[in-house]
Amino acid sequence: MGIFAKIAAGEIPSYKCAENDEFYAFLDINPLVKGHTLVIPRREVDYIFDMEDDELARFEVFAKKVAVAIKAAFPCVKVGQAVLGLEVPHAHIHLIPMQSEKDMNFANPKLSLPAEEMQAIADKIYKEFSK
């Protein structure tokens, strides 16, 4: 099993932001900004565009709900969405609360936040998602 599948299965710790039977959302460990979240399918699939239409549609609808929760927890202009997948071969959507387009630049230096702050950020998003 790959690292993200293990995260979704709870075998590797993560800062959980949202979940349902099929999908899981957790904080990016090296966020571009506070609230930078990854959304993944629980099942192992590398390339997002290999997903069947129905699954991809459900994935995006789940990501939308997570984005709404992120925006409520971390007021921003919009939540940006990006798919790279160059590092981890398990489909994932990056959701990033943006104040400007600069926040979406993956070449920016990443934040390294203390564990307590990461937990507090995840809890805030989880609370909004669960409303």
Ligand code: AMP
């Ligand atoms: P990419 O595959 O290019 O979209 O990049 C993978 C992303 O996953 C990067 O932003 C990493 O910081 C993030 N990442 C890698 N391992 C973990 C992990 N164990 N927990 C949370 N985020 C991770």
